[in-house]
Amino acid sequence: MKRDYPRLSEPLQIKGVTFRNRMVSAPLGATDITAEGSPGPRTQGFYEARARGGAAAVTVSELVVHPETDGSQMLKLSLETSGQLAAFTFVADAIKRHGAIPGIELSHSGQYAGTYMVDKKSKKMLGQFGPSDGVRPDGLPVTALNKEQISSIAAAYAEKAALAKRVGFGMVMVHAGHSWLLNQFLSPYFNKRTDEYGGSLKNRLRMTREVLASVRSAVGEYFPIELRLSGSELFNGGYDLAEGVRIAEELEELVDIIHVSAGSYQFGFTTTHPSMFKPHGLNVHMAAEIKKHVKIPVATVGALSDPQKMENIIAAGQADIVAMGRALLADPEIPNKIMANRGADVIKCLRCFVCMAERPVTQTRRCAINPLIGREIEGLTVPVTNAGKKVLVAGGGIAGMKAAVTAALRGHRVTLAEKSAALGGILNTERAVPFKMAMYELGLSYARACEQAGVQILLHTRVDAAFVDEFAPDALIIAVGSTPIKPPLQGIDSPTAVSVNTLYLEGAALGSEVVVLGGGLTGCECALHLSQTGKTVHLVEMRGEPAPDANIRHRPILLAELSAAGIDMRLNTSGLEITKEGLRVRDAEGNEQLIKGDNVVYAVGQTSRSDDVNTLRDGAPWVRVIGDAVRPANITTAIYEAYHAGLDIM
Ligand SMILES: Cc1cc2nc3c(=O)[nH]c(=O)nc-3n(C[C@H](O)[C@H](O)[C@H](O)COP(=O)(O)O)c2cc1C
Secondary structure (H helix, E strand, C coil), X not given: CCCCCHHHHCCEEECCEEECCCEEXXXXXXXXXXXXXXXXXXXXXXXXXXXXXXXXXXXXXXEECCCCXXXXXXECCCCXXXXXXXXXXXXXXXXXXXXXXXXXXXXXXXXXXXXXXXXXXXXXXXXXXXXXXXECCCCCEEEECCHHHHHHHHHHHHHHHHHHHHCCCCXXXXXXXXXXXHHHHHCCCCCCXXXXXXXXXXXXXXXXXXXHHHHHHHHCCCCCEEEEEECCCCCCCCXXXXXXXXXXXXXXXXXXXXXXXXXXXXXXXXXXXXXXXXXXXXXHHHHHHHHHHCCCCEEEECCCCCHHHHHHHHHCCCCCEEEECCHXXXXXXXXXXXXXXXXXXXXXXXXCCHHHHHHHHHCCCCCCCCCCCCCHHHCCCCCCCCCCCEEEEECCCHHHHHHHHHHHHHCCEEEEECCCCCCCHHHHHHHHCHHHHHHHHHHHHHHXXXXXXXXXXXXXXXXXXXXXXXXXXXEEEECCCEEECCCCCECCCCCCEEEHHXXXXXXXXXXXXXXXXXXXHHXXXXXXXXXXXXXXXXXXXXXXXXXXXXXXXXXXXXHHHHHHCCCEEECCCEEEEEECCEEEEECCCCCEEEEECCEEEECCCEEECHHHHHHHCCCCXXXXXXXXXXXXXXXXXXXXXXXXXXXXXX
């Protein structure tokens, strides 16, 4: 068979270990961790999904190597804790049985110990250690590690690596990036020591060299060690790419793969975990530079998901391996699809940060567009039924499409009726916004999946009571969505006022100065987009904070973008009237004033199409209402409800 992506599909031999292709799963934390620090069954299922999806290697993370100086509530592995060896063995087995190499990330958070702990009080009680005494930005004191502690940490790396090998892991990744402990020692910003572990690069490298030598002594020659580095720390005072290259050159003799990430936890978070505002593969140039200077294989990571672009990276010799994190949450099957010439079926990550935001809030893992994430053990495949029900789905937005595909895969006869000329619903509006293009493309992917699953699609078809009576479905899924709320303001029907949805779908000739009314997530993203097209933008929000409906990871990034764009943000301000000159408002002090603008774009929320829902409720013996038709929420909720509606049909 001729592969569409021959370079991505090519195997790679490292220390006698065969990587079946060039695509690996980057570390993604654990889903459930027991009180003792063992991976729970959901963590096993989480990692197994990526192995089953065809990744060459799957790295489980993060294993805290030295709990005495790093009390982070991450995975731990020791002989003292009953059941730990078994729990890790099951995880390694689950990855191995699908042909992937199980790897585990050995880590020490150093002065950032406890960063991801949910309980901030416990974090304070931990005690944080780093290369030098200091105070963290959040006020917690940092104590410099003494030489005995450094030796003990290096020995602990060896001990954990040996245990990882014993329970069946086929490689280890040593985390020396993202401002974690080894990175802190490498960094002139964090490392102010005056002994042999600080000062010159040679001295700053010393701890990492000791750790790597110690790991090698534990695992032997023929066991791949991958070193995760930040190519550049990306902040003033940290090391730059030129020094990143030297670090890689100095350490290559001790490892087998150099995995080039970027940035740090505290600074450059949106380059380490590229946000939707950043381009695809923005860190590749760092791997490419390092690759020019080392002989061992180099991996690149960060906002990679497009098959052709990843193929080009390998073909151009910029890296030997592409690592994907969030892309394999959105679609764990990417490697399988690429190997099978099904690149067009890849579902791309939105880079919306739902995956990262969920953990600090609920201690679980979730993905906006993959309803199985964090819930893999509840079933990874759609069980086929021979019931073969006649199913009607009303509404061809994201929820309707997901429900229709799922029901069709179950084995039902599914018809999807959409009143407009195209599937996609509200996602079609996102086409207008470059940084949300992945959302628009998601609609296209789902439409394609509907066709492939054999869903009968009826466009220009409004489902009303008469239609349902005539159709006589066994099951009816109501996914009729929502409509934009029109604020009851004087002047709202004037030609200068437009809803955000209409603006995106139909376009409108806006003047150079625009007022966006409504500072929720949609309004904020609209304001940013308009400013990126060169408009002067005023954003008016009646509540005291912008975008309260954005998730806790995306929100600060969005607000930073708004601030960098110089958007004039008016909080605690209510719109009163739309005039030819702009928007008359009542400001935070209770005074009336005019905010000048050629146009007012309103984004004050959506309301469910409840009337339509009510006319359809009795349309079939089995009925389910899903998505925005229940209550306007978000894509995560819509897809989750849709998937389960498709599964549940009786
Ligand atoms: C939910 C989540 C958990 C992560 N956990 C870890 C981790 O435990 N260790 C680590 O080195 N990186 C971790 N990362 C970073 C990823 O490995 C990866 O470097 C980053 O997400 C950029 O790649 P991507 O754009 O393909 O997601 C995590 C990322 C995400 C999204």
